[in-house]
Amino acid sequence: MNPFKSHFDGSHALDIIAFRVNEQEYCVETRLVREIRGWSPCTPVPHSPPSVIGVISLRGTVIPIIDLADRLGMDRQEGHERSAIVVVEAGESVVGLVVDRVSDILTLGRDRVQDMPSGPTAPHLRFAEGMITIDTGLMCLLNIERVVDVKNTLPERSEARAAHTHAYH
Numbered sequence: 001m002n003p004f005k006s007h008f009d010g011s012h013a014l015d016i017i018a019f020r021v022n023e024q025e026y027c028v029e030t031r032l033v034r035e036i037r038g039w040s041p042c043t044p045v046p047h048s049p050p051s052v053i054g055v056i057s058l059r060g061t062v063i064p065i066i067d068l069a070d071r072l073g074m075d076r077q078e079g080h081e082r083s084a085i086v087v088v089e090a091g092e093s094v095v096g097l098v099v100d101r102v103s104d105i106l107t108l109g110r111d112r113v114q115d116m117p118s119g120p121t122a123p124h125l126r127f128a129e130g131m132i133t134i135d136t137g138l139m140c141l142l143n144i145e146r147v148v149d150v151k152n153t154l155p156e157r158s159e160a161r162a163a164h165t166h167a168y169h
Contacts, residue, residue, distance in 0.1 A: 014110045016132075018139060019086060019099040022074045025139035026099075027106075027132065032088050032144050036102055039083040053079075056096065058087065065096040071147060072127060090148040097147070108132070113141055 016027040017036070042054025042065045051071040055062050065085060069077040077083070077098065085096040113130040129143040 012110050013107050014113065015107050016105070016141065017086065017102060018104040018106060019084065019102045021069050021072065021099050022077065023100075025103070025134065025136070026068075026142055027139055028086070028088060028142050028144055030105065032090065034087040034089055034094060037085040037087060037096070039079045039081060039085065039098070041079070053098065056085075058094075058096075061094070063087065063094050063096055065098060066148065068097045068099055068147070071097075088144050088148070090145045093148055095148045 015030040017030050017033055018025060018027040020026070037058075040056060042056055044054045045052065045064075048054075048064070051066050052064050053067045055064050057063075067076055069075060077100065079098050082101060084099050084102050086099055086102065087094065087096045112132050114132070115130055116125045116128050127142055127147050129141045132139045132141055
């Protein structure tokens with residue numbers, strides 16, 4: 001069995017929004033994106049999960065904002081005027097994802113999405129739905145429901161952050 005064989009039906013188009021986080025390309029299906037907003041500061045929420053940087057009011061509805069870099073196990077990113085907030089729907093939840101910038105809106109065949117490999121690195125790949133080959137390398141198609149489920153945290157990242165914090169205080 002080929003671990004890179006796609007489980008997507010190649011007969012259908014896939015509409016995606018591509019964006020960059022820490023100089024890496026990621027994308028989500030456009031059907032899950034409610035809107036894309038420019039950066040605006042968030043109001044911190046005490047005792048929130050580490051990747052939740054705060055909340056904003058979106059037309060009268062308060063939504064959590066997730067630092068996508070932190071969520072994916074990378075160094076935290078400070079939002080700035082060039083950052084964007086991609087507002088996504090995952091089941092009943094609406095959340096904002098802070099990204100460095102939105103790079104493209106694409107339509108491609110679902111057969112271009114390759115499954116993630118299985119094996120020893122599989123637990124670290126749980127936020128990925130698949131990989132798409134692009135001119136500059138690979139772009140990761142994110143599984144938004146897994147990304148926004150803050151109970152599904154990378155324990156190694158949390159432990160590393162706690163150890164780092166403890167070492168400097």
